[in-house]
Amino acid sequence: MEKSCDMYDVIVVGAGIEGSSTAYHLAKSGNQTLLLEQFPLPHSRGSSHGQSRITRKAYGAKDFYTRMMFESFELTSELEKECGKQLFMYVIIYVTRNCGTLVFGRPDNAYTLSTEKSLRRFRVSFEKLDSAEQRRRYPGMAFPDDFNYILDKTGGVLRADKMLQAFQAQFVRFGGVLRDGEPMMDLLPGDVVSVRTRGHVYRGRSVVLALGPWAATFLPSIGVNIPLEPLKITVCYWKESDSDTFSSSKFPTFFTENAIGDGQVYGLPAEEYPGLVKICLHTGPRIDPDRRDAVDNQWVMDKIKGIIATHFPTLEREPRVVETCIYTNTPDADFVLDHHPVWKNVVIAAGFSGHGFKLAPVVGKVLSQMATGQKPSYDMTPFRIDRFFKNKL
Ligand SMILES: Cc1cc2nc3c(=O)[nH]c(=O)nc-3n(C[C@H](O)[C@H](O)[C@H](O)COP(=O)(O)OP(=O)(O)OC[C@H]3O[C@@H](n4cnc5c(N)ncnc54)[C@H](O)[C@@H]3O)c2cc1C
Known part of the structure; x- marks a missing residue:
């Protein structure tokens, strides 16, 4: 008490x-x-x-995070168990452990290459997909044929x-x-x-x-x-026009550095809003957190709409839901x-x-x-x- x-x-x-x-x-x-x-x-x-965040063990070249992620998974499970026992309701923090996290980019993309090496080093279960396999499994995504895909099978969605x-x-x-x-x-x-x-x-x-x-x-x-830099992040949820390829039983969480030059984009399967997949730019304008909504984020909207039109052709061109969150970045x-x-x-x-x-x-x-x-x-x-x-x- x-x-x-x-x-x-x-x-x-x-x-x-x-x-x-x-x-x-x-x-x-x-x-x-x-x-x-x-x-x-x-x-x-x-x-x-917000209701969702990506979790994964893959952490590029930064092994110190991967080491911590092993314990983070354990502590999350411990919290789930405690809640189940003491709150008389089972709080399922992982929506799905098995949707995986897909890290991808051009053949020379350092983050994708170091992610593969790290997963091997730490003996984490993963798969390497070529373009044909990516299109077969995730038909909603369209990227160039020479892209590399690494699927970290431990990845999934946290119910934030x-x-x-x-x-x-x-x-x-x-x-x-x-x-x-x-x-x-x-x-x-x-x-x-x-x-x-x-x-x-x-x-x-x-x-x-x-x-x-x-x-x-x-x-x-x-x-x-x-040197801390608070950034306004525009969180967009997109609706598929006809089929259903973005639910968590069919679509992974993902992160790529190469969708727009060297810009970073991430996505999560449709979970929190029925039929809406979350795909966002991993950056935004600098802000004062007390004046978060006053800043102009039109360039973010223009970029993410361009990415959706080019690389996710079955999604509607305008997001159905737009929310805001803040990153606090270090150099x-x-x-x-x-x-x-x-x-x-x-x-x-x-x-x-x-x-x-x-x-x-x-x-x-x-x-x-x-x-x-x-x-x-x-x-x-x-x-x-x-x-x-x-x-x-
Ligand atoms: C859109 C978005 C997507 C993200 N996706 C992922 C993801 O997929 N995976 C992942 O691992 N991470 C993700 N993150 C990052 C992650 O959510 C953040 O790193 C994390 O939430 C930071 O938490 P925090 O406690 O530091 O900050 P906050 O959540 O901002 O908490 C700080 C708290 O301090 C309070 N506070 C501040 N000043 C005072 C004061 N003077 N007195 C009392 N209280 C005060 C604030 O009100 C606030 O509640 C994402 C973040 C965003 C914005």
């Missing part, structure tokens, strides 16, 4: 998927934990809303909203305190960290800042200037998971660069270790803040 108090072991600020997973791990291991969120929950202003709710519900069940609709106004570091909201001052032995796109505006106020597309350079009991989680959902179960575990003085289970070198400044020093 929820029990409010003045002093917490850890305060987690931000109840997106990263903060919620962190708070869950902390409460589960017996820490008195406060999870603070600026908006009433659930909300759709950050990066973790269910997973977020499950972490938050389990956090409260483990005794965590969840306060939503309560923005952190400022943070006073020290041996005990104080977090001030409009009505309260909360104190914690440590704090985890998981602010999503708002990290870009808040972190400079505590002396951390990471190398790797996360920031580190201690504040001066105050070690302030832990920073930022820059999830459009691929942080599938890793959230393990990211939350690692952040909970960092916030409680334990050695993280993984080598944290790729996630350090000082990587951005090394060449300048």
Whole structure:
């Protein structure tokens, strides 16, 4: 049961998927934990809303993510089981484990080539398809004959909203305190960290800042200037004109770098809206998260419509549903998971660069270790803040 108090072991600020997973791990291991969120929950202003995300083990040349993905799959299953037992409903977080993730591109595409190598190295089950086989299995896609296709068979769709709710519900069940609709106004570091909201001052032995796109505006106020770029992502759902080739029993999740020059495009089978497949550009205009809707995204719409017309000829030319979400990118597309350079009991989680959902179960575990003085289970070198400044020093 929820029990409010003045002093917490850890305060987690931000109840997106990263903060919620962190708070869950902390409460589960017996820490008195406060999870603070600026908006009433659930909300759709950050990066973790919506019903679906791609999960997969393939991670190009970045083996440190593939290593973490093995544990992420296990932790997700553990969360599913806990919910099934304790909530008296079985939350199926994986819609389908077997639709797979198709990574493809031109013969010289580095990401496709390194994905194949990585899957071999980690002995993950995969298939290599040629163009003829791709067309036979996925007739809704039309790409040049010389493209390479790698199907990561572990890939699939995560039910994103269910997973977020499950972490938050389990956090409260483990005794965590969840306060939503309560923005952190400022943070006073020290041996005990104080977090001030409009009505309260909360104190914690440590704090985890998981602010999503708002990290870009808040972190400079505590002396951390990471190059973070919040981008508006336009999420489009397209209807097939006649046949049914995009359901999850017939169509995989996919990622390609070569659909528009070197631009990246991803897609998920029709799941959340009946008969509508989700296909989006992996980029968008830079924004201030508080003025997300004011920015012009016409170039994104023009590009994605061009891709649909050329490469997905059975889909209607206009999306039936358009939604918005935010990426927070770093220059190398790797996360920031580190201690504040001066105050070690302030832990920073930022820059999830459009691929942080599938890793959230393990990211939350690692952040909970960092916030409680334990050695993280993984080598944290790729996630350090000082990587951005090394060449300048
Ligand atoms: C369209 C789209 C598709 C994606 N697809 C995939 C995918 O297929 N696979 C994948 O792995 N990842 C994917 N991602 C990325 C993934 O969703 C994000 O990396 C992840 O959701 C980031 O979560 P977060 O907790 O860091 O941020 P957020 O969800 O934005 O959470 C941060 C929270 O902090 C709160 N907050 C901020 N400031 C304060 C404050 N001062 N006080 C209190 N609360 C505060 C915010 O309100 C927010 O709720 C996708 C993202 C988008 C946008």
